Amino acid sequence: MIRLDKIGKQNGHQIVFVEASAALQRGEKAGLVGPNGAGKTTLFRMIVGQEQPDEGQVAAERGITIGYFSQDVGEMAGRSVVAEVIDGAGPVSAVAAELRELEAALADPERMDELDALVARYGDVQARFEELGGYALEGRAQEVLAGLGFSQEMMDGDVGRLSGGWKMRVALARILLMRPDVMLLDEPSNHLDLESLIWLESFLKGYDGALLMTSHDREFMNRIVGKIVEIDGGSLTTYAGDYAFYEAQRALADSQAQSQFERQQAMLAKEIKFIERFKARASHAAQVQSRVKKLDKIERVEPPRRRQTVAFDFPAAPRSGExxxxxxxxxxxxxxxxxxxxxxxxxxxxxxxxxxxxxxxxxxxxxxxxxxxxxxxxxxxxxxxxxxxxxxxxxxxxxxxxxxxxxxxxxxxxxxxxxxxxxxxxxxxxxxxxxxxxxxxxxxxxxxxxxxxxxxxxxxxxxxxxxxxxxxxxxxxxxxxxxxxxxxxxxxxxxxxxxxxxxxxxxxxxxxxxxxxxxxxxxxxxxxxxxxxxxxxxxx
The missing domain is CATH 3.40.50.300 (P-loop containing nucleotide triphosphate hydrolases)
Structure with a gap:
């Protein structure tokens, strides 16, 4: 459904991607991982067209809908929480908006001369609204909001009065109600309590579209994704499995790369030592030249990239009473x-x-x-x-x-x-x-x-x-x-x-x-x- 083909991207002096490739297939649920600043949000923005790659291309299957939840939720105010969520539900929300406008027009005494045209249009729009499941929309919106922890009183209240964390939940609810063909979720588990997190887990497991998400919650990631796309040093690497499988595979690959690097370094040191020892001897000139040429042709093995690991040990705390x-x-x-x-x-x-x-x-x-x-x-x-x-x-x-x-x-x-x-x-x-x-x-x-x-x-x-x-x-x-x-x-x-x-x-x-x-x-x-x-x- 979505393909990134040899993309290159540079932000200022920082090189984010170099000939990076990956794909998200229909129905796949994938986790996007990488250190802070590696380019996860940039990749999301390129998929939805908010940014363009400097090289290569990002291709999406024609006609698919993409829902993108980011940490930047924008302004929300002036309507109820339920209305705000329904407004993000894709094509049906536009039909619902026109339906509300027509209802207001039909109640306006100054537009009585347009009554026949308004009634005819209202019938067409109402039929389209019903066809899109619009009359079930409010119930579905309330169901999603309840799952994310909203009380009925909060649903009916002004969205502008909510805290930043609750507005994040509203923005997430908009995407979930939309049920697009592809969901891009950037840290959806932030600001959720455990009950809401477990509900979201269940919702995403039952979602039949494609999903690409980031999360700092290991358990949440493990239970949902069956594939990991890693950003590291400008490259994209795909692992078939959940986050725990990725961790194990990554550790194994690093260990193997380190062993291969150390073996080559030992071999190079031995060859260089021989060259240094005999380079001045005419009797060994041919051997020395042969080994110099051999070293020039060897493709150097790079050591595995060092992840920044942090460790902290508590100094001893004074003992308290029982x-x-x-x-x-x-x-x-x-x-x-x-x-x-x-x-x-x-x-x-x-x-x-x-x-x-x-x-x-x-x-x-x-x-x-x-x-x-x-x-x-x-x-x-x-x-x-x-x-x-x-x-x-x-x-x-x-x-x-x-x-x-x-x-x-x-x-x-x-x-x-x-x-x-x-x-x-x-x-x-x-x-x-x-x-x-x-x-x-x-x-x-x-x-x-x-x-x-x-x-x-x-x-x-x-x-x-x-x-x-x-x-x-x-x-x-x-x-x-x-x-x-x-x-x-x-x-x-x-x-x-x-x-x-x-x-x-x-x-x-x-x-x-x-x-x-x-x-x-x-x-x-x-x-x-x-x-x-x-x-x-x-x-x-």
């Missing part, structure tokens, strides 16, 4: 809505609690109560006297000084630390070279999250409270964080929608449901095995 945090008889309301009623909950040393529940269940509220950012209406929240608490929340990224650089932010937090130590810390969290001189105001969401985390973990607390710590993080940084936290000897309380993170780190689970609060003595993996569900209220 009782880390205790909530007794806690009541909490927001307006007329009761969040907690008589909650009793205790966290002991080295426990790793993940908190699960649908939107509005009180996950973030619990973390705020424990950290002191919210007060209970009645009841008590007690944190142990020897507890050193670290709290990561999304609002922490907004508190960074926009005029300070990455390095100045770390230096201000740890004035006694050496420059080398702080640069090493920055490197662990993806800020290498000149990146440490970036001002905080120009950082992306992911870069801000990494900086806040680096600042928090350098002098580690013995009690970590984390609210969606993996939002905006790429797979490599997530992997580093999971590896580091698995070696962390303190206590954790966290909320996350990333199943890889949940399964890798939790050893206790707190489930918030309308029927009450349930505590489980094992982690997320045991919870799924015991309940048969991956999230509260959803059957796996």
């Amino acid at each position: 009782e880390v945090a205790t909530l007794k008889g806690v009541h909490k309301r927001y307006g007329s809505r009761t969040i907690y009623e008589g909650l009793d909950f205790a966290i002991r040393r080295r426990e790793r609690w993940c908190v699960m529940g649908v939107n509005g269940a009180g996950k973030s509220t619990l973390l705020k109560l424990v950290t002191g950012f919210a007060e209970p209406d009645t009841g008590t929240v007690t944190v142990g006297g020897t507890v050193k608490l670290g709290y990561f929340a999304q609002h922490a990224m907004d508190l960074l000084d926009g005029e300070q650089t990455v390095f100045e932010t770390l230096e201000g937090a740890f004035p006694q630390a050496g420059q080398g130590s702080l640069r090493a810390l920055a490197g662990c969290f993806g800020f290498s070279g000149d990146d440490v001189e970036k001002r905080c105001r120009v950082l992306s969401g992911g870069e801000k999250a990494r900086l806040v985390m680096a600042r928090m973990l350098y002098d580690p607390p013995n009690f970590l409270v984390l609210d969606e710590p993996t939002n905006h993080l790429d797979m490599d940084t997530k992997g580093m964080l999971i590896a580091a936290l698995s070696r962390y000897e303190g206590t954790m309380l966290f909320v996350s929608h990333d199943r890889h993170f949940l399964a890798g780190l939790s050893n206790r689970l707190l489930e918030l449901t309308p029927e009450g609060v349930h505590q489980y003595g094992g982690g997320y993996t045991e919870y799924v095995a015991r309940t048969g569900q991956e999230a509260p209220g959803l059957r796996s």
